[in-house]
Amino acid sequence: MMQSSEPDNLARSETNKMKKIRVLLLFGGQSAEHEISVISARSVYASIDTSRYEIILGGISRSGQWFLDSGERSLLEQDEVADGSGVPVQLGAGQPELVTLDGPRVNVTTFDVVFPLLHGPHGEDGCVQGLLELVDAAYVGAGVAASAVGMDKELSRAVFGHAGLRQTEYLVVRRNAWNADRAGIRSHIESTLRYPLFVKPVNLGSSIGISKVHDSESLETAMDLAAGYDIKMMIETSVERARELECAVLGNENPNASVIGEIIPGAEFYDYTTKYIDDRSQLIVPADLPEDTKTDIQEMAIAAFRAIDGAGLGRVDFLLSPSGEAFLNEINTMPGFTPISMYPRLWQASGIEYPALIDRLIELALERHQETRHVSLNR
Ligand SMILES: Nc1ncnc2c1ncn2[C@@H]1O[C@H](COP(=O)(O)OP(=O)(O)O)[C@@H](O)[C@H]1O
Ligand SMILES: [Mg+2]
Structure with a gap:
């Protein structure tokens, strides 16, 4: 070993310490939850630890076009990512980078990890996850198969049934x-x-x-x-007079379950209007439940997450019958993520504040990317 290399190494490790992790925050998207996604993205942008992360804002319009922020968070100022609202951009071929064309010039923006804060079809269903896999990007949340299975109620039911989890007929x-x-x-x-x-x-x-x-x-x-x-x-x-309960899961190989939350829809069921339009629905965290029901639900939540091969995060929703039987209803692999959304609230009540939750999700994304590299081709 040459002694003269020592100061050099030291200098390098100092720069490494200072180098921020570049997070591409993707939001908007082609589903009905476009605006929820924008609100979630604003919250992440406002709360992320800027001493550790540098955020790159990537908005997806309802028509599916990708835009890079042209100024200081201008993409987040509107309720919607409109076509033409930023610099048109596309994912690079085979590399984790974004490419913009400026006349004959090609501008490349690199990133270390993606937070695809997109809900519903074409966001949470494996399509975007597949694109990110193709460019070898690390990303927050479930992979392609888990996202697709989680979105398809028929496939997720089949997988849950195979895992022996209680569901309605x-x-x-x-x-x-x-x-x-x-x-x-x-x-x-x-x-x-x-x-x-x-x-x-x-x-x-x-x-x-x-x-x-x-x-x-x-x-x-x-x-x-x-x-x-x-x-x-x-x-x-229908599970009549059911209580609606939700449990948050966080982790990769050994996921944890949060405390349980309850939704009181204030309508016959938790429909689109009660979810997003009026504010009649109430979120109660933690839900008042007997100990054995809590344990049952937390175990089922982890089992459901594992059954679909989830990663990072998932919110598992249940219907509790008046006789105390919990039915697994569904898993959401990219749940609402504003600070008042159920997922972050459940972790806050379980001891993880919103900025720390973002940290943990990014860490899990990087870990999973590392772990899955060796199984991929040509890497
Ligand atoms: N089997 C059921 N019994 C009672 N209520 C149900 C049942 N299935 C759905 N619901 C009600 O409908 C809402 C939406 O259904 P859900 O399956 O969660 O669809 P989505 O994926 O659109 O959220 C639930 O939150 C609940 O209020
Ligand atoms: Mg639901």
């Missing part, structure tokens, strides 16, 4: 089949499940296209409504 009907034989399908539904029922599009979220159905007459309308949003519809037994 359900059927899945394809739109083509429904349109070909409405009477036959109606009698099949009615001979298999008992009213009241819930009818949902399989791949959506935000309660869009979901109806509660009390009788044969309204079943048809509900099926048509859901069929307007998806090629698959799910029909399931």
Whole structure:
């Protein structure tokens, strides 16, 4: 070893200490939760530890175009990422970088990790995650398969069933089949499940296209409504007078479960209006529950997260029947992330403040990227 290299190494480690982690915060997106995503992104931008991280703002418009912030957080100033609101940008080929074309010049923006703070279809369903995999980027949250399975209620139900997790009874009907034989399908539904029922599009979220159905007459309308949003519809037994409970999961290989929160929708169910428009719904953290119910729900939340092969974060939602039985309803792999959203609130109540939660998620993203590298091709 040459002694003269020592001062050099020291100098280098000093610069390493100072080098900030460059986080590409992706927000907006093509789903109905575009505006929620913008609000979540503002919160992350305002709370992230700027002594450790440098944020690059990447907005995705409703039409799917990507924009880089052209000034100081101007992309976050509007409720929506509009087309033309920043510098058009695209992901580099095979490398974790963003590329903008400025006449004949090519500008490259590099980043160390992506926080895809996008909800719903084309954000939380594996599509963006797949793009990020292709450029070998580290990113916060679930991978391609877990995101896709988490978004598809039919696939997640199959995986949860395989893991032995308690769920309501359900059927899945394809739109083509429904349109070909409405009477036959109606009698099949009615001979298999008992009213009241819930009818949902399989791949959506935000309660869009979901109806509660009390009788044969309204079943048809509900099926048509859901069929307007998806090629698959799910029909399931209603858990009547259910309490809606949510548990947050954080981690990769050995995830932890938070305390449990409760939502009081203030309507017949937690529909789109109660979620986003009026403020009748109430979030109670922590929920008042018997010890064994808490344990049951936390164990199921971790099992559900593991079953879909989740990573980073997930919010697992339950319906608790009046007799005390908890049914697993769904997992959200990129839950709402404003400081008043359930996911951060559950961690705050479990001892992790919002900025520390962001830190931990970035750390988990980098760890997972490291761990999965050796299984990838040509790396
Ligand atoms: N089987 C059910 N029993 C009782 N309520 C339900 C049932 N399924 C859905 N709901 C109600 O509908 C809401 C939305 O359903 P959910 O499956 O969570 O769809 P989304 O993915 O759109 O959030 C739930 O939060 C709950 O209020
Ligand atoms: Mg839900």
